[in-house]
Amino acid sequence: MSDPILTLEGITLSFGGLRALNEVSFDMPEGGITTVIGPNGAGKTSLFNTISGFYRPQAGRVLFRGKDISRLHPPKRAKLGLARTFQNIALFRGMTVIDNIKLGAHSHLQTGLLSALVYFGRARREELELREKIESKIIDFLEIDHIRNLPVASLSYGLQKRVELARALAIGPEILLLDEPVAGMNREEKEDMARFILDLNQEWQMTILMVEHDMEMVMDISDKVVVLNFGEVIAQGKAAEVKENPEVLKAYLGSGDVADMRRRLGAENASGAG
């Protein structure tokens, strides 16, 4: 694998007295699946928010293809291709599925106010092209043709997560950031989602950064695993290596009772889904 596509350098983020992230540094190989794991409250979502630009870290830099993007506003970062999904589903409830997905493409569209008001020429052309593209690439791929005109609020949890992924794909990701993509899903939905993620990585050559609690899935599909604990990176490397790292076992897997931890995480995810 080539140069890193995203590099984090010494990211430190505090909320008042709380250090959510402390000197976090790692990089992501282009074309790989990197997974961030860590116990609840470790700072994984905060890390995502920092990469998206929603949180401004007190120290550290975010480099995208070697360029410092630390001062870039969130919408600009989206336009660069930092596309993400959210841990707590953040669909726009007043819109249909297709409109939610179209919104993802927002920063690549050109339509200005006047042409939007008359919906003629460019506005119309652009909308139709976008529709074609979304239909043929995203909707087909994620198998959501049957729900495209439904309001998102009427969908099941699993489908909502899928629509979120679709919306992120519409951004035209250079890096796809997935915050707990299978949390709260049933087995079948999880398998579907894992398949989509693998396909995206292997067939679309997409670079993926993911937060996930489901260890089975993490170990199965990650090229690289980064372990966060209390805002610090305590280990990183190949999945198999990290799994054996004693520090990780101590911090993350608790007193060694893995089954118990799984049960706990499962329960949490279920309640998060409700």
Add this chain to the structure above:
Amino acid sequence: MDWLFFIESSLAGLCTGAIYALVALGFVIIYKATKVINFAIGEIMMISAYFFLTFAGIFAWPLWLALPAAVVSGGLLGGLTEKTIIRPMLGESPISVIMVTIGLSNILVGTAQIIWGGGPQVLPGFLPRQPIFLGEIYVSSKIAFSALIAVAMLICYLLYFRFSRGGVALRATASDQAASFSMGISVPRVFNFAWIFGCMATALAGILFSASGGLSPHSGGMALAILVVVIFGGLDSILGALVGGLIIGWLETIVGAFWGGEYKMLAIFTLLTLILVIKPYGLFGTKEIERL
């Protein structure tokens, strides 16, 4: 600059401010507990003053009975409002909640016109009239006594809020609804209680204002200044209500005295705009933290 006039106006302004603080306190209690901003506050003041007019003027009840009865009636009107139209709206968008209270204010104005007629009326006098002189400084005794009553009520409220069971439940609910609920506090009852409690303060202030300023179904407009007070002080801050009330009352009176009545509104709303630019959540309000 006429310093004597300035001091007199300042005193009058602070007296008005004390009454503003009382209304603002009622407003903040309601907001803290239920997160509802009550645009009908002026109309509740107005209706309560009509209650007083009815009890003291028409029924000719003595003051010691008519005043508390009117205040309690105002509180019950608040409680009724909460039960019937506010509770179903909890959790709706701010615009819907605001509009439901605006709707209520229209209903109250129309009702007052139908029951008591549209013209201005004078409340039976219950405040002393002889002017008070502090050395050379003249103070209207109506305003001074109104302020004293308002301050007494404010003190009762603050003590109650601090020490009583109801006050504690109210504060607990304001800081964390879910936690209070799990500790056995009946949140709906607290909501209702907050409205009754808040509207009683409002009612008293309404009566005091009308006692010196006259009363008509459109008197509710006076509450525009209250909105400024609470935003200025911070919607969820009791201290803000008190400080804001005094500052706005003072500023309004000074501007009115030195430049003329039509500049009052301009002055306080300009101040409000400045505050929103500099400190968006008011002097003492808590900033709303947003998370993704």
Add this chain to the structure above:
Amino acid sequence: MRIADAVSSYSDDEAIFRTRTQRVWMGILLACLLAFPFVVSPYLLFLGCLIGIAVISATGLNILVGLTGQISLGQGAFMGVGAYTSVWLANQFALSLAVTLPLAGLLTALVGVIVGLPSLRVKGLYLAIATMAASVILHFVFVHWESVTAGNLGLNLQHAKLFGMELDSDFKLYFVIIPLALIAVTGARNLLRTRIGRAFIAVRDRDISAEVLGVNLLRYKLLSFGLSSFYAGCAGALWAYFFKVITPESFPLEVSIFYLAAIIVGGMGTILGPILGAAFMTLVPEMLKVLTLLLEPIIANAQVHLAPMKGVVFGILIVGFLLFEPHGLAEIWRKIQRFFRLWPFKT
């Protein structure tokens, strides 16, 4: 319920009127609007114009409140800005409505953008009060900038011309107002189908997520304020041409509340809603007037209670719709449609 179609029909799927029936109904509606002034009494014509103006303003307010989720209590004052601008321009430079109307809209849009600036820092209740402050300040300007507004005396429109024609009757104005209302509504409808409309809704539903997904909050909030005020400015200008006299009291806070009520009663966030709401809320007081006339023989002083009853009914409508049909008349209309399976509109 229509679901998937072949790829070739995406453009149909994106169209406003998807079926032939819809187009036919639309044609009938247009024909009725065209015939209306020829067949009705002057009084109804007067109401028709009034509704047209209200539709423009309500549609504009809906863009801001219903679609973008920003509360504004400034719509009335914005209409005032438009009205004063157009009358002043017309009187001062003998300009035609074709010039004064867009200029009034643009200036109001500018004012709207400035008033919208606090929306970048405050939301909800705080924003409502901030816009109210703006409306108080604008009212002050109307009263005190006497060289332009003539203070409390107000302005008379002396030069009401369009393409050389004197706009001196409701009949003529009808043919100015209604086409403009149609354009205004169509514009809003079109907007909804594009990235701009989607961005507005995204800001309303989840502003910070929208920002992370590529929507520039600053730009879209201000754009919404600007566009909505542009509509208000145009509506205000038409109002001035319609009544010929404007004073600061023509645009009190109650006007802002009237329009908020109209979009709530009609159905916020839809295109049909503001139309129905504006028409309904304009007609209700008139219906009450008719009712009191009918009741006069039975109830001695029914006339006296007219004004208070208007207030009470106005309040009850707001509260009642919020409690029992929060999606407004548009939703009722949709239910009726579903019942009859006719689809003249897609909302």
